[in-house]
Each structure stands twice: as C-alpha cells, then as structure tokens.
Amino acid sequence: MNSLSVPSAPRLLPLGDTAWTLEFGDKIDPALHARVLGLAGALALARESGDAQFVAVVDVVPTFRSLTVHYNPLLADGERLGEDLLHLAESAGSASQVGRQWVIPVCFDEEFAPDLDDLAKAKGLSRDAVIALMTGASFQVYMIGFMPGFPYMGGLPAELEVPRLASPRKAVPARSLAIAGAMCSVYPWESPGGWRLLGRTPVPMFAASEVDSPSLLASGDRVRWQSIDKSRYLEIEAAIGAGRFDRQSLLPGVA
Numbered sequence: 001m002n003s004l005s006v007p008s009a010p011r012l013l014p015l016g017d018t019a020w021t022l023e024f025g026d027k028i029d030p031a032l033h034a035r036v037l038g039l040a041g042a043l044a045l046a047r048e049s050g051d052a053q054f055v056a057v058v059d060v061v062p063t064f065r066s067l068t069v070h071y072n073p074l075l076a077d078g079e080r081l082g083e084d085l086l087h088l089a090e091s092a093g094s095a096s097q098v099g100r101q102w103v104i105p106v107c108f109d110e111e112f113a114p115d116l117d118d119l120a121k122a123k124g125l126s127r128d129a130v131i132a133l134m135t136g137a138s139f140q141v142y143m144i145g146f147m148p149g150f151p152y153m154g155g156l157p158a159e160l161e162v163p164r165l166a167s168p169r170k171a172v173p174a175r176s177l178a179i180a181g182a183m184c185s186v187y188p189w190e191s192p193g194g195w196r197l198l199g200r201t202p203v204p205m206f207a208a209s210e211v212d213s214p215s216l217l218a219s220g221d222r223v224r225w226q227s228i229d230k231s232r233y234l235e236i237e238a239a240i241g242a243g244r245f246d247r248q249s250l251l252p253g254v255a
Contacts, residue, residue, distance in 0.1 A: 102251060
C-alpha cells in the first residue's frame with residue numbers, strides 16, 4: 001500500500017471584490033508552504049512574460065498555507081481571473097528553489113535578552129546551550145505579517161518551544177529576537193508583544209530607503225543567527241546609522 005498522502009486540491013476563496021485567495025491546506029507545514037511558493041513563482045513568471053491573463057494582478061501575498069492575489073477590477077473579469085489562478089495553482093507544483101540564505105548577527109547579552117535565563121531554567125538547559133540551539137538552527141521564513149517586516153519563521157528546535165507570555169509587554173524594543181510556540185521572529189519596530197525575548201540584532205528588518213525590497217526578509221528565505229558580543233553589536237549599529245552597512249554582507253557568497 002502506498003502510504004504517501006495525496007496533496008489536497010487548492011481552494012479558490014474570494015477576498016472582497018478585488019482579491020482571490022488560493023488555499024492549499026489548513027496547517028503550518030513546509031510541504032504546503034512549498035506549494036504556496038510554487039504558485040507565487042509560476043505567477044511571477046507569467047506576469048514577467050506579459051501574460052494577458054494576469055495583467056490585472058497588482059500584488060501577491062504569500063502566507064503559511066495560502067497565496068492572496070490582489071488585482072485591479074478595471075483591468076480584468078474577476079471570475080475569469082479566479083479560474084485562471086486556480087488552474088495555475090493546480091499545475092504549478094512546489095517551489096524547487098530555496099530563497100536567500102541569511103546570516104544575521106544577534107547579541108544575547110542579558111540587557112537584550114530578558115527571557116533567556118527563565119527559558120533556560122524552565123527547559124533545564126544552560127544559557128549557553130539555549131544560544132547554541134538558536135545559532136545552530138536554520139529558520140525558514142513562512143510569511144511577513146503583523147507589521148511591516150515582521151517575519152514568521154519556522155525551524156525553532158523543539159527543546160525551546162514555549163507559549164507566549166501570560167501578560168504581554170507594553171513595549172518590546174525594536175529588533176528584538178523573539179520566540180513563541182514553535183515560531184521565531186524579530187520585532188522590526190518597538191511595539192506591544194507577548195513573545196519571549198532572547199536577544200537583539202543591530203540589523204533593521206525594514207528599511208524604507210530600500211525601495212525595491214524594504215523588508216529585509218521574504219517568504220522562502222532562510223536565516224541563521226550569528227552570536228556577537230555587545231561591542232560588535234554597537235559597531236554594526238553605528239555603521240548602519242552612518243549608512244556604511246551593506247545588507248548584502250549578510251548573504252554569504254554574495255557580498
């Protein structure tokens with residue numbers, strides 16, 4: 001008997017009168033996300049080639065398990081576009097290429113990591129062991145949401161999975177590395193939040209000056225954290241503030 005599960009057919013769901021959502025499943029799963037990225041890639045190629053079917057598409061938003069396609073209703077018949085998108089979703093398959101591979105510095109000093117010691121104690125681990133688990137893992141960016149540049153990343157080691165704080169903080173410092181449940185993220189801006197704070201990166205997650213790609217990370221990217229001390233953190237922060245830091249330096253083999 002073949003024990004391999006057959007992928008479910010994508011569902012076409014209306015989102016108002018100017019968007020369609022193509023849904024591939026109902027859970028957070030790398031295989032489902034690969035299908036989301038496969039459709040996103042196929043649609044990007046179709047748009048780049050000037051395919052008249054998709055001339056009305058104005059924005060594409062990938063999530064854990066679905067892809068939302070926004071379109072200009074003055075340039076296309078919405079029902080027809082939905083049918084074309086569904087056909088494309090059925091034939092697109094899964095993404096065959098991974099996204100960019102980032103190595104991002106993080107300082108785990110106590111002043112930047114108010115929840116690290118408590119997490120280590122709760123898990124029966126040393127502080128260094130928690131840091132080693134964080135820096136030894138590869139995190140996959142599933143989606144950007146909650147606020148501009150906020151990456152939802154899977155890949156947190158099971159030993160570190162932990163619920164959100166019972167009482168959220170009123171203000172989480174910008175660029176804080178955080179975990180909750182089985183997810184990892186970085187707060188791009190100061191904001192309220194209930195995730196556990198384990199460190200801080202000097203690297204902005206969102207930069208309006210980067211016109212083509214203001215969000216540092218994108219769905220499909222992978223991230224590894226590199227532990228740095230506070231002096232190096234301050235050096236990088238100063239370089240960024242002076243406009244002397246190139247984000248491409250965080251992509252090994254590219255810079």
